[in-house]
Amino acid sequence: MPGLGATYGRGGATGFQQDLVNADCIVIEGSNMAECHPVGFQWVMEAKARGAKVIHIDPRFTRTSAVADTHVPLRAGTDIAFLGGLISYVLDNELDFRDYVLAYTNASSLVGEDFVDTEDLGGLFSGWDDESKSYDKTSWQFEGAHEPSATGTDEIDPPAPEPGKVDPQPATDPTLQHPRSVYQVMKRHFARYTPQMVADICGIEPEVFLDVARAVTANSNRERTTAWVYSVGWTHHTVGVQYIRTAGILQALLGNMGRPGGGILALRGHASIQGSTDIPTLYNLLPGYLPMPHAGEHATLDEYCKVGDQMVGFWGGTRAYMVSLLKAWFGDAATAENDYCFDLVPKINGDHGSYRQVADMIQGKIPGYFLVGENPAVGHANGKMQRLGLANLDWLVVRDLQMIESATFWKTAPEIETGELVTEDIGTEVFFMPAATHTEKEGTFTNTQRVLQWHRQAIEPPGDARSDLWFYFHLGRILRDRLRDSTDPRDAGLQALTWDYPTHGPLVEPSAEAVLREINGTGPDGKTLGSYTELKDDGTTTAGCWIYTGVYADEVNQSDRRKPGREQNWVAGEWGWAWPANRRTLYNRASADPEGKPWSERKAYVWWDEGAQRWTGHDVPDFEATKPPSYRPEPGAKGPAGISGADAFIMQNDGKAWLYAPSGLADGPLPTHYEPDESPVPNLLYRQQANPGREVIEAAWNRSNPPTSDVYPYAFTTYRLTEHHTAGGMSRTLPYLSELQPEFFVEVSPQLAVERGLENGGWATLVSARTAIEARVLVTERMRPLKLGGGKVVHQIGIPYHWGEQGISTGDSGNDLFGVVMDPNVHIQESKVATCDIQPGRRPRGPALVDFVESYRQRAGVKSGRVPVGGRSPVEETNMTGEGGPQADTTQSAPDHIAEGTS
Amino acid sequence: MDPVKTWLDSWPVFRQLTGPDPLGRGHAARSKKTEGITSRTATADRVVQSVCPYCAVGCGQRVFVKDEQIVQIEGDPDSPISRGRLCPKGSASKQLVTSPSRVTTVKYRRPHGSEWEDLALDEAMEMIADRVLAAREKGWQEFDGDQRVNRTMGLASLGGATLDNEENYLMKKLYSAMGAIQIENQARI
16 A cells, blocks of 8 residues: 555545645645645645745746745656655754654664665665566564464565554664664665755755755644645656655654644545545455455455454454445345355456556457546557557447547547558447536545535436446446346356446436445445444445445435535534545544643644543544543454554554555665656666666557666656646637647746757657657746756756647647656556657658657667557567566555546 | 616716715626626526536535526535635536537447447447457456456456546446456546
């Protein structure tokens, strides 16, 4: 469970947007909140009006920077160096919130003797295997941790709650002086992340770094809190998970978690990104971050549950959550005798993620594809790879509102013009199925702060437009009809499926409320449950998504609660419903000290009421309501009973926030600065240039620019505009928005404009090893050249990525410049930084474009990128995680930060 | 009514000097034409509370409906998250739902075809069901090596993150039951 999950236990924003008003300092990093989440930004401005300091750390000067107290224009891809510098500053000066750190983090745990740090191995941790390009994590464990054993607390692909071998009560040194204590290990690990080193890597002045360090530490203590806000500026990197980890460590050290005005607010970019991982349409997850069963380890339900069964904390309920899910799906067919139909759930055994799928599509290995409100031909990295994939399917179903590029690729793709694709040769059969808008259907979105909000239906959809609920319900009905009499065992899953949702209206629309009710789950009496703590592992309860249990408590659609904000406190617990259990700030037990008293009156949030013998406060306590602070578990206690009354991180096996993560991450127990895959400069800290575990797909349609290449000398980053939405299907088709931002452009500094002869308002051609695109030039001081250590100057180019060839406003697609290279934890692509060249003028057209890009590759020493007509070049090499090895980490890569993306 | 008074009242400066709007930024500055206009929000048949479908802030929307058509979408002041505000995209969302370029009938491109063709919705559903079963069959794996996997590799799906939770739930449930595992979402991208 990467990022936030590995550190704190759950993969979601830890607080809520309105609570930013309580912050004394807000750091917005890897996000342009003012332009990308403008309405949420009102809370930042309100905090500022109340006296909070606002810091914006981002390569570009934006409207967020314009109203911040400080803007730090760091080089794209260097956030771990910056944040690591902050951690080093905190540790060196002992500015951590020591009482909090001792009580709620694993700072005092002792790391085993076998662990060797990156400082001693040139940028690798102990356990690196160069052949499999992955780590054996045995040496990362805590002292005295169990060795892998038959009882299952081992390393190999445990379920989502990866406890590793973390003992609930590991060996500790509360003085934090032991050289192998996490505190000291971290101190050594980050020792060289000095202000000067940070300045040299990031391209800023040491004094700017120190300003931030002073502001953050001065505003993080008993009386004050600092909030961190991030977005895809962090997630879209080959070390994206470790970006979030670094912030997670820092915020835990500063004691800002679980407290008002603190926390880490992940800003998702789509209406229901959070919901799409909570109830995942993701290959490696089942609803509620339960892992998809893995063929190697989960042949039976018992094997699936064996790690959860051993766990302390609320992942100890894994069996109850899973059995309740199987009961929701398979109803009466699921019995104790048949393992609750566990065998009917298909098994994964590797990386089956989106980019892997597309690579297989290009080879003709996947006949059928559904695109449901998604436009990868524009919105995903390496658009050419995406389009070649679409062109090698048997059939494609596109469900959308407008005619998008991914539906029309067979006649409008750029590759048609270059001759790499020929319309008449493309065998893909395409069904465009018109979709209903949010006003034409009802259901819930889960917003960026984990709040489910019901949107009511206003009118019926026009013509053949239908909700996706309608489409999947009726597709399932037809399939089940066809297979009703089948005796083939492979059809048993569809036959047993509970699929009797009530329908209504002229369109025979299934009831979204009935589906939400199934998601919530029911008890033995058939009535809806109020909390996941009521779930049982004996088949008497159901729950389609255990973390959402409670959203239909008391047979009421709690997500449709709309008590006006002005009639509630700022937590607004009666507006919609938040997972888990309507808690608006996670880990809020940590807002009180171990004895249950608020750390300060100013920051009181949830506390122990001695008289009433229960937790109380402004929010729903993220803790068992009547467990007193004095409670201590019996030795060997499992599940929630194993969590002490003085622990705050109730999903973790030891109840602590993990500064050091002995398991759960593919690329290291501590974050380490690596350069992006395509970087203009060498790594100043280590021999190891880039994340050693990053996933690559080597093929003619996915060539990489070599690092520090003179042929591709400039860094670029992509971003969104306020007036457009992702791949443009919902914005470039609208007259208002197309008029506000009519044309594709790129931002360059005046210095770069001079260096390359670019004119403001003129054309520029941008070239990578993938392709070349053209855009209008915007010369602006918002982009500034960065001077790095040794005097090296790096130019950065800003590229909004919304355009494609369809809609009212059209243009080349910025994402076509990117290749696909991925983070090893979550298989998310590095699409916030890469390199390119920029030249004045328009790009070549037709086959000349292919020759032009090839000539660049030749000059840079990159292998040929020419593909045959139709695009079916083979994959030459790949190290994608889970490529058959038992080290596969795919089953627990619960993507907290799987956030929105380029699209 | 006194014609002189009526005449004087038509003069904005007079209204500003004598009325309750001395700064002339409200009623005093309003023309007769403006007075005669009624907003679409006032004449709507009903108002439906909704949520903005763009980013994840989750702004509340009020959808105004007249004669079963959406005539306006505004921010919902009740929302404690957005307090009535909408950004340029949210403010433009009436165009999103009433856009004349929306495709509202099924379109079909046959293999190797060069143009879209029309297709009835029911027929399209049956054709898609045929293809799902065939692709499922083609990609079926009982075992991968010596590991029992019980799945199909013949199908893939990629969902956007503007799907409702209920929709994602049915997708995951149906795909899993048919053995399809290559199910992905914008959330990973």
